[in-house]
Amino acid sequence: MTDSPNSATAAVTLVSGPAGTGSIDDFELFYARRALGRFRARLGRQGLLDLLAADIDEGNAFLRESARASDGGYTGGTTVLSTQGLGAGEFVAWMDKAFADENVLLAAQPEHYLMVGQANGSVHVVENVGPHICSFYLGDWAAEAMAWADDADELLPKADFPYKKATNLFLADGTIVGRVLIQFGETDDGFTSSLTVYLPASCPQDVLDHHLRHFAVEFRNWITAAAAARA
Structure with missing residues (x-):
């Protein structure tokens, strides 16, 4: 069984039967x-x-060793989404509130197992990173708090993408195992999302590719939930 979501399959078309x-x-x-x-x-x-305890131990060992082997180096990738019918400012305001509701966060992606805010402002996350189930923390979302974001190649002009959030990903022992830079810009009929994840440079490419698909699923679902909440 392949791990790819794009496996070849026979074509089946629904002709009739179910209502709706x-x-x-x-x-x-x-x-x-x-x-x-x-x-x-x-x-x-x-x-x-x-x-998931045994899976988490294995996944965190993978991230910790990847960070050690990469010696501070990261490889980044970006998923870009186009949204119509909802503004960037509306979505960011919704997302800021949504991070206080674990049920909303979990519902966005099948491989979200835990997303809980901590007293220090971080968020404890248990989710897949590629095939690995990992337990890590999202730090401060404020882009200005992350000096690395100011120098990122993926940083977009603030005039076009005024809504920016950045954070480190770190294990419970403080080991930094990744970074995230998300940016949102208004368009005539909605907004554009630029969603960048950085993983240790030694991680296989397919781990990064999987997380770019992970981003597409979770942010699509968060965006549609934000639009539904406004209706």
């Missing part, structure tokens, strides 16, 4: 989300952590 609109993919997504939500609710936060 939507494709078979839409139906599957609905049922998958419902099943996942049930398991999360039944297991609870600590139950999930206990279930």
Whole structure:
């Protein structure tokens, strides 16, 4: 079984039967989300952590060794999304509030297992980094607090992308294992999202590629949730 979401498959078309609109993919997504939500609710936060403990130990060992081998070097990649019907300022305001609601954060991506704000302003995250389930923290989201962001090649002009957030990703022992720089700019009918992740340079390319897809899924879902909340 391949790990790629683009595996070749036979073409199947829904001709008739179910009431309402939507494709078979839409139906599957609905049922998958419902099943996942049930398991999360039944297991609870600590139950999930206990279930994934061995995976987390392995994933964090991978990140820690990758950071050591990379000696401070990072490789970055960027996912760009175009949104119509919602403004960047509206979305950023919604997102700032959403980070206080773990249910909203978890619902955005099937491989979100825990996203909990901490008293010091960081966020504890358990999610996949490529095939690895990892437990790490997002630091201060304020771009001005991150000197590295000012020198990033991916930094876009503030006139076009006025909404910027940046943070380090670090393990519980303080080891920095990545960075994130997200930027949002208004367009005539919505906004553009520039979502950059930096992983230790020694990480395989497919780990970075997976996280770029991860970004596409979670931010698409957060954006549609923000639009739904406004309606």
